[in-house]
Amino acid sequence: MSKATDFNDLAQIAGHNAVKATIDKALADVAATSTAAKPPLSEWPDPHLPGMVKAPEIPASILPGWLGAMAGAVADSTQTPPALAVMVGLSVLAAVLQRRFEVAPFADDYTEPLALWTLTALPSGARKSAVFSAMTAPLLRWEKLEYDRGRAERGRVASARKVAEKRIERLLADAAKAKDDHERERIRAEIQHERDTMPAELRAPRLFTEDVTAERLQAMLAEYGERMALLSDEAGIFQIMAGIYSGGNANLDAFLKGHAGTAMRVDRAGREAHVDKPALSFGLALQPGVLSEVAASRRFRDSGLLARFLFAMPASNVGKRDVRRRVAIPNHVRDDYEVALFRLLEDVPAVPGKPRALPMTEPAVELWADFAQEIEDHQGEGGRFEAISDWTSKLPGAVARVAALLELAEVGRHAEAVSAVATERAVALGRLLIPHAQAAFGLLGTDGVDADASAIVKWVQANGLTEFSRRDCQKSLSGRFRTQERMTKALDRLQQQDALRHYTKRNKGAPASEMCLVNPKLLS
8 A cells, every 4th residue: 555645544454533633732832832932921031122121110128227228218208219229328328438448248258349330321300419418418517517616636646747847948948058978968868767757647537429520539549538429310420430521541440449548659749658458439429321422432341340330220200290399308318328327437437447257147148148159140141130240240249349348337337247137138239230230231332132133122123023934134134244153143132131042943844943922012
């Protein structure tokens, strides 16, 4: 008998039940393929493409006690996203505690300084200045009180220095008139003695500034206990760092070393000074357009400067505020905030010593290490965080810093170790900040794979494609994709970003097709 070639032949050979079973199996395979490849809209997550990421709200409750209460009250009073007050609050906390403490997660020689860099992007008119004013007011008040308290002593030291300087001038004149070498050497010895015994210049303590060049920053770190913070809602410092005003040649070392706590040498009035452990914190709020402007400087990202910032990209309340609504910050909330900061500022040494290292408790280390490993597992090639791996590689360290800051905020400066409670808060914040960073880097510029992926998305949207074959994609975008490898990287990136899914389509009498199913939310 000849080989069966259709259902009639099959029926003659095996009967009608065999035909029915074959058809049922084929229909089941088709249904399974269709179901696997084309899930309903509700089963698709939101695509997280650069520039399209919807960042979650950062609630004030992420911060503990008095700090969270103040952040929430400021956000409510100013009708601004809580994320802004949260980020500024963390930077204020870092300004107060940096250089005096550090965190040692494993209680060994791996430590993280408590300097913290935060950047919130909001448009003009979003009341950024009002938030900064409320959150930094206690720092200004503390600086003024310290200035007044030390006025008499600074005056005494300044007078003593002037007397010594005048005496040195007279001795120099005498040395020039000396009759012989013996007399000249005697005068030189007196000059050196005057210089050695001259009291060091006293400066009123200072916690932060708003705008400073890299060169002046180095001097300030030497002058103010090796610590300084830049808290500003203006773009000046950000543009200075990017080198916009210096032909792209800004000295970034002072900024980078201030984040890492790396020693630097500073030339001050012709004399070299050493800054052993500089601590520099940032709390910035800028317009999104400024970020885009700065992104033109590739050096800004390549140096690792951008990767050090914790970004917040909240939705703006502009156009949604109630102009008649007036809610004052409760006095007790404002007072508690100031009192707590003042307590943390007690016993600030004039001359910096060795920072006190806070270890993590065992449960805290486990929480932090689990988070760090999770980040590590997804930032390699093909991972979810590959496009921002320069940023995610620094995230666990930043989370450890935040955990220590929150522990000190809640327990006080006598805290002995970072608890699991503080670490849990810091990890939760770290998770929230990931989509904010993805949104920020989408605004700042993407890598080559993201650019290729964006070209595919534009092609899909322009043609209203719900699915497409890899072959059609390469054919339509042949000018961009000269090799399969380049296109595959872009398609894999889009799958990582939940923009599409790969599947294999069986073709009757022909080879199977490698297909891509488009997330319907890309077309809505």
